[in-house]
Amino acid sequence: MKKNISLFLMLFFTVLTFAQKTVSGKITDDDGMAIPSASVTIEEPGKDAILAYGITNSKGEYKVTFTSAESNVDLKVKAFNQKPLTKQISNSDQNLNFKMQSEATEIKEVQLKTKMITARGDTISYDLKAFNSKNDRTLADVMRKIPGIEVNKDGTILYQGNAINKFYVNGKDLMEGGYGTINNSLPKDAVQKVEVLENHQPVKILQDKVPSDQAAINIKLKNSVTMTGRGEVGTGFGDPWLWNVKLTPMFFGQKSQWVVNYKTNNMGEQVENEGNILAFGSSWEGRRINAGQNNWLNVDNASTPDLPVRRYLMNNVHYLSANYLVNIDKKKEWELKANANYTNNTVERESYKQTDYFATANVPASKVTQNIFNNFYTDKLKGELIFTKNAKKGFFKNTTSFSQFWNADRAIADRVSTSLNTSTRHGEEALESPTSSFQNSLSTIIPWKEKMVNLRSFINYQTDKQTLNISPASYLEVPAFTPVNNSETVIQNFRLKTFEANHSANIGFSKSGWTFTPEVGFNFKRTSLTSNLYNLQYGNGQQGEIFNNDLTYTTAIPYGSLGVNFKSESWMLFANLPVNSNNIKAEDPLRNVSRTTNKVTFEPNIFVQYSFASFFKASVNGNISNNFGEVNSAYAGFVMLSPSSINAMDPNNPIPQNNTKSTGTRLEYRNPLNNLFFNVNYRFNDVKRNLIADPDRNSAGGIISRYIEQDNHAISNAYSAEIGKYFPKFKTNASVSYSNNTSRSDAYLNRGAYTNKNIVQSYGFKLNNTYFSWMSLDYNASISLTKQISTSLLPEYNNETSRNGFTHNLAVYFYPIENHTVGFSWDQVNSSIGSQKYNNAFYDISYQFSWAKKKIDFELKWMNIANRKVFETYDVNATYNSYTRIQLRPSQVMFTVKFNFK
Template sequence: MNMKKNISFFLMLFMVVFTFAQKTISGKITDNDGVAIPSASVTIEEPGKDAILAYGITNSKGEYKVTFTSPESNVDLKVKAFNQKPLTKQISNSDQTLNFKMQSEATEIKEVQLKTKMITARGDTISYDLKAFNSKNDRTLADVMKKIPGIEVSTDGTIKYQGNAINKFYVNGKDLMEGGYGTINNSLPKDAVQKVEVLENHQPVKILQDKVPSDQAAINIKLKNSVTMTGRGEVGAGLGEQLLWNVKLTPMFFGQKSQWVVNYKANNVGEQVENEGNILAFGSGWEGRRINAGQNSWLNVENANTPNLPVRRYLMNNVHYLSANYLVNIDKKKEWELKASANYTNNSVERESHSETDYLVNGQAGPRVTQDIFNNFYTDKLKGELIFTKNAKKGFFKNTTSFSQYWNADRAITNRISTSASTNSRNGAEALESPTSSFQNSLSTIIPWKEKMVNVKSYLNYQTDRQTLDIAPASYLEIPGFTPGANAESVRQNFRLKTFEANHSANLGFSAKGWTFTPEVGFNFKSTTLNSSLTNLQNGDYFGYGDKYNNDLTYSTATPYGSLGVNYKGESWMLFANFPVNSNNIKADDPLRNVSKSSNKVTFEPNLFVQYSFASFWKASVTGNINNNFGEINSAYSGYMMTSPNGISVMDSNNPIPQNNSKTAGSRIEYRNPLNNLFFNINYSIGDTKRNLVAAPILDPVTGFTLIQYKELENHSKTNRFSAEVGKYFPKFKTNASVSYSNALTKSDAFLGDTPYLSKNNAQNYGFKLNNTYFSWMSLDYTLSFSRTKQDNIGLSGRLGTNTGFNHNLATFFYPIENHTIGFNWDQINTSDGTRNYNNAFFDLSYQFSWAKKKIDFELKWMNVGNRKVFETYSINDRTNSTTYSKIQLRPSQVMLTVKFNFK
């Protein structure tokens, strides 16, 4: 199905929702004496069906308004209120005003009980009663969040609502973690939580809440007590092939004026705890700019493969992670907040793999390269952050200062065998040192000025990266056109990168009748300086090529711009758009080659989002944007650079400045009905990226080493994506179930040497999740994923391969006696290319005794019962026109005894 047909199909699907005209019923609900009844529920249902089409709640004046869509000629209207007799009336499917008087009816209360609904909705807030979704074995917030309909917790910890990442994570309305919420989600005891609230269309900046809408949702964790001292801890020891240990200590305090979390986690059992502090929610752009600061990793040792498995199955680690977050109100009105955070990571990782790569050359079988890689990765990282915030209806201020320092080092020992190489076996030792310093400061303030708003933003970023890659012996390298010095014992690649970035802007906002217009002017500047040299360590020469293996390049971009922001928020419609005009001035100076290149382009880069809410439960939206990117310094250097021991990269100094133009459009239909616990969403998007440069790697047909180069040629990469997800909670069976499907088709123009081809990748994924707590003696969690990827290199070798994957996880817990739990876990990961099948099964057993009075658990767990030590899989690499069989070392069988407890 081509792109035009796909667009037509989805537009037809999109229009089905609007086949029947919407109808609106409004009016007033009173009692016999004419007194308004607030908080009465008004629902619209199709006759004879137990399905609610729409609902509304009366306000303090007893007024209601319900909008719905139905093909039926008549519908049922039902009104319910406390101490009033329920009322049902069949009405015509038309716009009308209906007022009702309700008859008093005293409610006889036989027992004093309080029963809350599992899911309730009021306005843009959907509340989930946590007790309705947990099982006996759940201990933390994250355990329960994974089971709530409409909410998904990704493998990296990101929380998604209806398929989209949240923009804020609050605890009792305060944003302590500033997006790094993984620590709280993983360590907050579920017993401390009253309910989870989803704040739909959440604008976190209060002064903008009635002026600038948002399409993202936020999560607010409402605790049982306004002042809460809590937290979670674990201490464990065990045996595998070595002595094992695991420590987790996370005390927390949540008060009305202050909050804090201290977190120490350390283990050598394969748990990846060091990423808990990563920023997962970035808030609103009006708050300024925040990033997950990281290294510019240009140089790399050869890395052992990693499997598509839960990290705990293969990670050979020894990690210590310490973090602290603190929030305090510094004024009596509780408008000003000071937040301070810091974290430190010390981690060492071992990794080992065996791979066999078969290359296709000119449509014929090329060399087979067999490689064994053993890695040691060492991470030393320190980060600190200080934030001052005022978020009030009458003004906004936020300044964020952050600093990061890395002292990282990587090692690799490799053995490489090529069936066609003149030297059959090659052994290499590789070492990388990579210290990095990074500093950012972001300021944003919004000041009310009469009926207008003035917003000023400033962002500064400075980072230095030093990297040194050593390879010994030099004869290990066999890259096309590359010959080490005759007496070379080893080779060194030196690299240094300095980056300075400054973004400044000012805008004036004014509002009228739901519309807000924001004209803005700004200036963005970025300058990057690259210095590198590739040297022979024995005699200090550059392989006889002089400056060919040196780089001394400055790449700068200066972009003054003007834009107009347009926002609208009404009862049903929501719109935000931006219409910027950018003057892009790019310059690349290379004094080593007497080359100075520049490009000056004026671009128009609009973006648009429109959302329509209807019939109480439905939302439909469309998006579109145009973006221009003029490359970075990594696409502009002209000297040869050994970015990895298996390849050298270079740009032609005669190539122009890179220019990439991307156009994307998307649509979405969303349904969420808290009355019958049903949630689903459908998404479709298309994209086209046009580039003026294309990578054209030269593959050595003997050794498999590559030289990466670029050609000046217009080329395109086109994408076509469709996804759908349906989730429902069945209260009668205490079951939450969801199914999902996605299809992504990518077509890219590509080169291998001088041979052009079309790279076509089609990836499909089917997913299913089930959580069940129906039986008092058992609970079950099950996830399944089936994927199918077809890779065609049309014009090069045809069908490169079809890779299928099957992945499922079954976790069951049995409760034969009170306070005793027996657990069974089964991970199954299968891959196939149609002829070769690789099946990998993993089993775990556990027994847990709970000391209920002290809220302490004693767990004995046996991981990898079958003692599977390697993982086998098959993969496709379209860029090098190759297929690879991999065998990856896993963690052996291990037994752990762990004590788990709450701090209070």
């Protein structure tokens, strides 16, 4: 492994240093006046390939760095109303000035092709008209086709494979990271262009001092004041009656912006996740989190398939959100943002699973079949208030948010287990899980002479209360546990209270591109766990405190760190060098146990990036981190996490300690002149832990889990590459990708130790074509190859399995007559393990008439034409193999009216 890393780094730095040359100078016209915005490109003679390019500034100055093995290269200069100039120059560092001759530029020669993707400094602009098709309606429809940009299933926007840190509309961050609503509902006709802001530092006072390696997206609208939005109203035939309503009006002005959003459906569309925070900005802005529940307890859950959600989600959802931004001062430096959303959702799910457990030294081979039917009820309310000042002379941001959950889960389960005896059990399960959560984050940066003072504070308080009921008690089949006196119901009560406070202060010194930021801070977290498990006994009738918990887990970390940042035209570096004093205490008065750990750790985080030859970026990063566990690895009494799993820690175990070492490197190329983008990545992770799970499983699949003290490792190596290009002549955007992830981890089962190794390779291909006026096409395909190897001194744990998967999504739209569209989509998911092969195909067809004058679409769509009702898959791992059959949505027909608000 070390040889592989060394070879990779050697090649990496060879690319950086090989034959880099710089040409600089000044471009003027016949009268000696500077020519701004002239393009200067370097090409190899006889080849239509650009090596590097530059744009002259307002003084007519340019600078281009390139790499070539040729002895001579061609330098070309182009400018509006000037005669193009070409000169062959030597491959060497030099200063060259040029005087261009005036020549009228015919507008005919300035085609959209040259404006499709443009670059100026760290900003790359995409003209949306160059990438859309006749069937596209929203920003998200077009974004998926832009080279270098990818939209994940959860709505996260990636640029060159990395998540963006900001999403702006006309330069304003209305959504504060929850940009899914705008991306999915902003009409494409309102957008002029999409801008990618590379190396974007969102805090203005830091922009020349603290660099960033993340990109941001800015949506530039056609009008500075825009009232727009998108709506849909649909009804359908099925069992039950189907509906789909989407109403999202929007306003984007110079002083204020707002978005109101209401969406409801029962036809399998997961709209409630649009409010999730997808871009978290800069740590200098404070801390933001997606508030969620601490889901310790669970009912038996039916399986979900590896399919688009709309194929299997049996839902009834209502989602309402509102976002408002207003400038509250004349200079437009202060902003007030208010965000709120409410979700009410009911989900049904059903699956059948047959599991064949392999024999171990202590447990014979067995077969378990299980039918599970679920109802999941979600009631969630979230509100947020944000005050921000983001100016060159100071920064202030305070974010206050509150979340409340009233969730409930239900399960009806039938289980048949066979070993020496056959048992049939029926269970009804209910989980109530209300949660309250409050956070406040404050960050301010105050200029002090030539220095900057930054104060940050984050407070989080959350309570989780969960109650799991299982009836009858005889449904439980966990090793060594039996109901007390033929009890009707087993009840697990659980309560968690968490208080967290992080405070820090730093001061920044800047000089000659370097910024040094010494910082001191204090992080505190206190978690209290109380739980009671009723109507069970352990072993020979043990009851009482072994089923109770009263644990307080406290972490106090004072720290000091030094931040180092540097930015020049080619180099960017940022590093954080903290020294932490970790003080952890776990107190359990029920058992008179008090455990402590006091340890000083050095946890550096370093990133270096080098930009060269105009189009290349290369980076190296590494970090070391330590984690000393949470309350979920420190309690000692039994907790029933689910009807088939009971956990307990050993009070004599030490505090958990996890040490993670990580390093990675990346080579990135983006050339807007020939529409070519690619990136190559490598990452290595090594996690060392002092505790390892040691579960006991019986023939019914029930598990009791403990942890034992033993050093163990989890090591992973990940390689990935992606290349994409847009072909303007054919109006085609295509990309291919490859990834290889190898991981190895230590594990136990029934007191037997073994090692798991997983090798996962995947190949991806994407194609979008709008060349023909009568047709457009989108195609995505992926192939996955998975190998799992388990090795042990015990032969029953030795196992090697291979799994292959193929997925593709095809969408074709035909335009036979003006304003008429016929669409066809095909989702295919295949999997195979040995002789077990499963092919799952889904087909949809649609017809759409567009009332062009009113910008209204009428769509009739038939989904799941083949009426496939179940999804089948097969899985094999180190301890069992399983066959799963999952209930899907049946065939359904929807009629929908779609429209823009303006």
